[in-house]
Amino acid sequence: MAVHAKGCLDRGEKPLDNVVSAVSMHNITKRFGSVIANDRVNLEINRGEILALLGENGSGKTTLMNMLSGIYFPDEGSISVDGRDVVIRSPRDAFDLGIGMIHQHFKLVDVLTAAENIVLGLKGRLDIKGASKRIREICDAYGFEVNPDQKIYDMSVSQKQTVEIVKVLYRGASILILDEPTAVLTPQETEKLFAVLRNMRRDGKAIVIITHKLHEVEEISDRVVTLRHGHYVGDVATRDTNAQEMTNMMVGHAVSLNIDRPDPVSPRPRIEVKGLTVRSEEGLLKLDDVSFIANSGEILGIAGISGSGQKELLESIAGLQAAEKGSICYIEDDGSREELIGQDPLKIAEKGVALSFVPEDRLGMGLVADMGLTDNMMLRSFREGHSVFTDRKGPHDVAQSVVEELSVSTPSLDTPVRRLSGGNVQKVLVGREITTAPTVLLTAYAVRGLDINSSYTIYDLINRQKQKGVAIIYVGEDLDVLIELCDRILVLCAGRVSGIVDGRGANKEQLGYLMTQVGGAAHAK
Amino acid sequence: MQNEKREPLIHISRRGEISWQRAFAIRALAIVLALVVCAAVCVIMTGENPLSIYGTIWQGSFGSKRKIWVMLQEIAMLLCISLAVTPAFRMRFWNVGGEGQSLAGCLACAACMILLRGILPNGLLIPVMLIASVLAGAIWGVIPAYFKAKWNTNETLFTLMMNYVATQLVAFFCVVWESPRGSGQIGVINLNTELGWLPTVGGQKYLLNVVIVALLCVAMHVYLRYSKHGYEITVVGQSIKTAHYVGIKVEKVIVRTMFLSGALCGLAGFLLTAGTNHTLTTTLVSGRGFTAVMVSWLAKFNPIVMILTSFLLVFLERGAGEIATNFRLNESFSDILTGIILFFIIGCEFFVTYRIHFRRGDSEAKIHV
Incomplete structure (x- = not known):
């Protein structure tokens, strides 16, 4: 039971003599009311291995991992860690067993430093200096870059994530669970994270990553476990499978993985943004002199690290955000122009501007x-x-x-x-x-958190709108999708237009550089 | 290797859907348990047989024709103020100022009765009183709403403090209009002329109030459920961001809804002063502005269910009062009983939302509550 036959090779690096089971979950069932989130699921997690947990939305991946980290308690089934039957009643129990989970939403105190956050809640005397030393040791061992004395509010998303991982390691975790860790990272940051994960694997840690992104599964994991509708579907070594096969396992039937990109339909300028500058309520510069034109019958993608001004840009067009200066013009088919700045959504609609907006915060907005x-x-x-x-x-x-x-x-x-x-x-x-x-469709992260099937339905809907001549502004985070779907891609970097590239022929590296520095491609080698 | 396998004694999980029968059964059980505990407490303190205690509770509300009418009047007044605060609650505007808004209505009504008697004929006086009461209540409600809409002040504190302002104003005018001189009280206004008194309908002093509030209840239900205003109130209550997103003017909705809420409290004040009590005291509303909060919450802001919850609270309060007098216990005793009952009623909501699993001897099987 403890030894798993497959996936014992370290992705062609070095074969381990034998596979050591870290966790074994047996016949786990969890119900929420009448909904069965997990139905008799079995899972093996091994030391020195990166396991990808794959599944559509609502397939029960996060629920399963939450039971391992003490957030939920299983209705049925048993869990053993290192061969011993255990009961995990709380996150503290999980910690005591060396299980640490890094959630999608970070749980850090902004005004404290990295070191203070890491020791927060630990028993014993408070010794920040000693802690900082140990944090540096952990960082050196695995290749993290963390300054223990830096305040959290000064950190980028990727740095915060690093602090979360170090926090878990500091507490002695040897089994790490990462819930969609790359959702908020740039390609370069993802690479760094993966390098660290590989180092941890070499050190004999057991690592589980929950993800939707198949190319990442292929890149980082040794073994893939797929869940579908709360059921355990299968367990394969990553090198024995491919994206198409994994998708089929996840969805239950064959799915085409290509996104259509019909040619633009008689594009003409529809929205013209000129010198748009927006400040947040706290006075921070969110958009800085942004100018572009969105055409009808065309998809304009917006790429950028999260928080680079995407939200403010869409909300300005939708009449929900006050602008400091600049103009946003809606251009009708007959060439007449309508200024949208200073209008609220109701007035915009009353002027006959058919604007649709799919905001990022679906249930909140x-x-x-x-x-x-x-x-x-x-x-x-x-x-x-x-x-x-x-x-x-x-x-x-x-x-x-x-x-x-x-x-x-x-x-x-x-x-x-x-x-x-x-x-x-x-x-x-x-x-x-x-x-x-609508004649203009604004979408923010339209497929965030959606499974493959739903994502393709949404792409399809967007494409159909495009063919009807709607001007579409598509804010996205998955660069592969942006490159496949959009006619043009505008890259935002810290509130400024870093570049506008043609979707056909764009590549991820180029976009990644543009995301991290304005006009980045010119500076990068 | 030690066996660490220990299941927790109980663990709690959230229920998904719960059938209404089950929810109803849980609530009914809570009321039964509340009555059992109340009886136990009474038996310990008085040595009476529990059945006679239940009998006394029943007597408190249904003991005589008069008692039934008093109960109906109490329900009507409590329900009126509860209906008034409900639109605000549905907007997540915690209006705990029903007391003050009603009192402002009482004050305006009494002012008209005293200052305009003899000047206006009765047929004109009563409409003027009505308008004055409703406006006074509305103003009392709009002030905190305006501050909330404009500067996002905390409405709970603001409406609460407006209660004290209203009480002190009433105390002041009680002295200004005192009658007889030196008493510091107003007494019954226009006792001999009955000017400004609402007419008695159907030979029953309280019938008019009951009918008005019943109509109001239906109207409020329709307003909240089917009108565009009602829809806007719900959207603003659920998510201000969504409201902005679809172009609802949130500030306008807040002020408009609190105008309505205050106006209906003012109407309650009018019914109290012009309809039944014909006087003005600082305690005329007698805490209904606060009890209304509970009525509205227990009914999950549904006006029709509020008939039931206001009945329940009035029935229990009158029953507890009857026990206190019959068994020569003081008023605090009835408060203890009401407290016990509310503890169970509110506490049972936990069991409606969550489910508790107990450990059993064999680890696999579990029983569910």
Whole structure:
């Protein structure tokens, strides 16, 4: 039971004599109400191995790992660590067993330094100096770059993630679980992280990474375990499989992995942004002299490290963000221009500008989490008509057709959208935004957290809008997708336009440099 | 190798969906348990037989025709203020100023009765009183709303403090308009002329109030559920960001909703002063502004369910009061009983939301509660 036959080779580097089991989860079942998140799942985690846990949204990956890290308690099944049966009741129990999890959302105190965060909550005398020394040792051993005395608020996302990993190692973890660690990183930062993970593997740590990105699975992992709808599907050595096969295992049937890119349909300028400068409420410069033109019938991708001004850019166009200076012009087919700065969403709509916006924060901004599908469809249309009462019939029909056309899986049209899975929530939101027949479609991270199937549905929807002549601004984080989907890609770097490149023929390295420094490609070798 | 396998004695998990029958059963069980504990406490303190204690609770509300009417009036007034604060609550605007807004309505109503008697004919006086009360309540509600909308002040503190301002104003005018002179009290206004008194309908002093509040209840249900305003209130309550995103003017909705909330509290004040009590005291609203918070919350802000929750609270309070008098215990005793009952009613919501798993001898099988 403890020894696993497959995946014992260290990705062609050095074969280990025998595989040592770190964790073995047996017949784990976890229910949430009537939903079964994990159904009799078995999982082996070995030392000196990087295991990729793959699965669509809602397939139960995070739930399974949360049971290992003490956040949930399994309803049934047993867990053993190093061959001993254990019961993990709390994150503290997990720590005592050497299990550490790095969550998607970092849990750090901004005003403290890295070292202070790392020792936070530990028992014993507070000895920051000693701690700093040990942190440096850990960093040297694995190749991290962390300054123990740096405050968290001064750090980039990737540095914060490093602090989280060091924190877990500092506490003696030998089994590390990383939940979608690369979602917030640039390609260069991802490379660095992977180098560190390889060092940890060499040191005999057991590492689990939860991810959607197949090329990363191929690059870093030794073994892949796939979950589908809470069931364990299979366990293969990474070198014996490929992206297509993994996708098929994840989805349960064959899926084409190519994204279509139809040619632009008679593009003409639709949105013209000139010298746009935006400051946050705290006075920080969020957008600095941004200028570009978005054409109709074309997808303009926006790339950049998260927080480079993408949110402010879209919200400025949508009338939700005050600008310090600059202009945003909506250009009608007949050439007449409409200034959008200083307008609110209602006024923009009243001027006849058909603008749709799929915001990043789906449940916090785009939808009302506690309302059903019908009521959410009403958000855009409830003002129609002179009656003081709302008309629910129209929105009900819209909801019905969105559910049918986009195959949204929902118990009913009145189910609160917060009960739907991420993919279905996104379909509802995108579905509502395109039923208004927009001429401009703004999308922020339209496929974030979505599984492959849902992502392709969304790409397809966006492409169909493009062919209808809609001007699409697509803010994305997955560079592979941006390169495959977009006609042109605008790269933002710290609020400035770092470059605009043609999607056809763009490459990731070039975009990566543009993301980290303005005009980066020129400076890089 | 030691065996570390120890399952936790209990563990708690969130329920997904719960059928309404099950939720109802849990709540009913809570009320039964509350009554059992109340009876136990009563038996210990009084030595009476528990059945006679339950009988006394029942007597408190249903003992006589008069008691039934008093109970209906109490329910109507409590429900009226609860309905008033509900739109604000649905907007997540924690209006705990129902007391002050109602009192402002009482004050405006009494002011008209005293200052305009003899000047306006009764047929005109009553509408003027109504408008004055409603406006006074509305102003009391709009002030904190405006500050919230404009400067994002904390509405809970603000509305709470407005209560004290209203109470002190009433105390001041009680002395200004005292009657008889030197008493510091207003007494019954227009006792002989009955000017500004609402007419008695159907031979029952309280019937008019009950009918008005019943209509109000239905209207509020329709307003919140089916009107565009109601929809805007829900969106603002759920997510201000979403409201901005679809172009709802959040500030306007906050002020408008608190205008309505305050206005209805003012109406409650009008019904109290013009309809039934015909006087003005600082305790005229008698804490209903606060009890209303509970009525509204227990009903999950649903106006129709609020009929039930306000009945429950009035029934329990009157029952507890009856026990206190019948068994010669003081008022604090009825507070103890009400406290016990509310503990169970509010506490049972935990079991509606969560499920508790107990450990059993054999580790695999588990029982679920």
